[in-house]
Amino acid sequence: MVHVVQGSYWVYAPTKGVSAAFAVLFLISGVLHVWQNNLKFRSWRIGFLLPWAALLFVVGFALREVGAYHYNNLNIFISSTVLLFLAPPVYNGANYFIFGRILYYLPYLSPLHPGRVWTTFIALDTLDGIIAGNGASYAANADNSESKIKLGIVLVKVSLFLLLGMFLGFIALIVLFHRRCIAAGVFNHKCKVIIYEMYASCFLILIRNTFRTAAFFYPATSPANGDEVLFWVLEALPMLANTFLLNIYPPAKYLPANHKIYLAVDGKTEIEGPGMVDKRHFLLTLFDPFDLAGLVRGHDNKNKFWENDGIGGPGGSITAMRDVQTTSNIEADPTKSLGTQQRHEARCL
Numbered sequence: 001m002v003h004v005v006q007g008s009y010w011v012y013a014p015t016k017g018v019s020a021a022f023a024v025l026f027l028i029s030g031v032l033h034v035w036q037n038n039l040k041f042r043s044w045r046i047g048f049l050l051p052w053a054a055l056l057f058v059v060g061f062a063l064r065e066v067g068a069y070h071y072n073n074l075n076i077f078i079s080s081t082v083l084l085f086l087a088p089p090v091y092n093g094a095n096y097f098i099f100g101r102i103l104y105y106l107p108y109l110s111p112l113h114p115g116r117v118w119t120t121f122i123a124l125d126t127l128d129g130i131i132a133g134n135g136a137s138y139a140a141n142a143d144n145s146e147s148k149i150k151l152g153i154v155l156v157k158v159s160l161f162l163l164l165g166m167f168l169g170f171i172a173l174i175v176l177f178h179r180r181c182i183a184a185g186v187f188n189h190k191c192k193v194i195i196y197e198m199y200a201s202c203f204l205i206l207i208r209n210t211f212r213t214a215a216f217f218y219p220a221t222s223p224a225n226g227d228e229v230l231f232w233v234l235e236a237l238p239m240l241a242n243t244f245l246l247n248i249y250p251p252a253k254y255l256p257a258n259h260k261i262y263l264a265v266d267g268k269t270e271i272e273g274p275g276m277v278d279k280r281h282f283l284l285t286l287f288d289p290f291d292l293a294g295l296v297r298g299h300d301n302k303n304k305f306w307e308n309d310g311i312g313g314p315g316g317s318i319t320a321m322r323d324v325q326t327t328s329n330i331e332a333d334p335t336k337s338l339g340t341q342q343r344h345e346a347r348c349l
Helices: 018-040 049-069 074-105 114-140 146-184 189-215 228-248 282-287 292-297 318-332 340-348
Strands: 261-263 270-272
Touching: 018 049, 018 228, 049 074, 049 228, 074 114, 074 146, 074 189, 074 228, 074 261, 114 146, 146 189, 189 228
Parallel strands: none
Antiparallel strands: 261 270
16 A cells, blocks of 8 residues: 655655665676776776666665654755666666676677677667656656646656567577577586676566566556556566676686687687787677678678687687587598497497
């Protein structure tokens, strides 16, 4: 049951102390992100978004705690709402970058240029953040005109659906890459940790995004917006679990700090290569990250340096590696190339 508090911009009166506890927990997580990814494993590129996302939550929850004592203060309400609304997409951005780095680690299985994962999704994420930020500020300000508040709600809905669309596209890429890793026999411990971490993180963010999306389709005094328990269970807790998940399994621990280091097709050897190079113009890579135009023309713009590292057989390609392994197995056991009856006869000989 929703208990409406007169004069509160939150509908209810935020529980005192809980927001402060969450602010402290996110602060701890953010400091750990800096220490783990940036200092201990010396990978600023992999970990630079995680402390930023945690900081947004710290400030957002700190303002919410102030709002628990001054729930009729519009500026505090707007600031807290906008910050807590913008923080989860930053964690999404971190996931895009982490996934891009594992594509650099296994370039021969990448469905698109690894660098384009981050630039493409971040460009969409930035657009989504602009829409969401403006929408949240319009919708949260009760002093705005009714038409402006409605516009804000529409903008927030659009941003949330865009976020869900990006989520589905991102998950599709992870699943595709996951299947390729298993098929190629290179799904080692490092890859497992990162891929499963991406699945878990995306699921936690999905819980929050689904709740946020649904809440904007209900009136302010409905349980979706007026029951504080739902906010803590379906938004705050999943995001807290997400940030500590990334602390328990810091991405920089499992991915090379140097993006030129890749796993050879034997699934064991790590080599420093020249790095992935897309020969197309930057704008083409941005608007056509999958190089669909190249596929239509039959051209491939990837520099397949892994085919010349001398690992995995002639040419170093996965196909060649498998051919060599098959040939070696047949030479070691001639019966494998024979039919059932012939194998039996060979054993008898």
